[in-house]
Amino acid sequence: xxxxxxxxxxxxxxxxxxxxxxxxxxxxxxxxxxxxxxxxxxxxxxxxxxxxxxxxxxxxxxxxxxxxxxxxxxxxxxxxxxxxxxxxxxxxxxxxxxxxxxxxxxxxxxxxxxxxxxxxxxx
Numbered sequence: 001x002x003x004x005x006x007x008x009x010x011x012x013x014x015x016x017x018x019x020x021x022x023x024x025x026x027x028x029x030x031x032x033x034x035x036x037x038x039x040x041x042x043x044x045x046x047x048x049x050x051x052x053x054x055x056x057x058x059x060x061x062x063x064x065x066x067x068x069x070x071x072x073x074x075x076x077x078x079x080x081x082x083x084x085x086x087x088x089x090x091x092x093x094x095x096x097x098x099x100x101x102x103x104x105x106x107x108x109x110x111x112x113x114x115x116x117x118x119x120x121x122x123x
Contacts, residue, residue: 002026002112004096009117012086016121020081022096022114032112033104034072034079038092038119047105048094049081054102063089086121094119
């Protein structure tokens with residue numbers, strides 16, 4: 001079992017930055033691929049980014065490439081999502097998730113989910 005807790009969400013103006021954190025507890029954090037997804041009202045859950053446990057390979061959704069950066073600190077059992085050049089369309093609830101194995105980008109591959117943190121970008 002893995003417990004995940006997100007933090008760092010909030011209200012920011014367009015063009016600003018936020019850093020989300022995901023603190024994990026339970027099973028060995030370093031053996032899971034960590035991912036971020038988001039869901040805006042009335043829309044489906046969208047893949048944002050993922051980072052593998054082994055080589056730290058990173059994957060990004062097309063809408064955030066070049067603006068968001070995912071990272072992890074296995075010593076702290078924490079994953080991060082640095083979000084720069086934020087746009088109003090980035091407004092959503094952001095979820096942290098953990099998947100067993102070295103590569104995962106689809107929501108069904110992730111077994112554990114946090115409660116989510118709200119990010120609101122004003123224009």
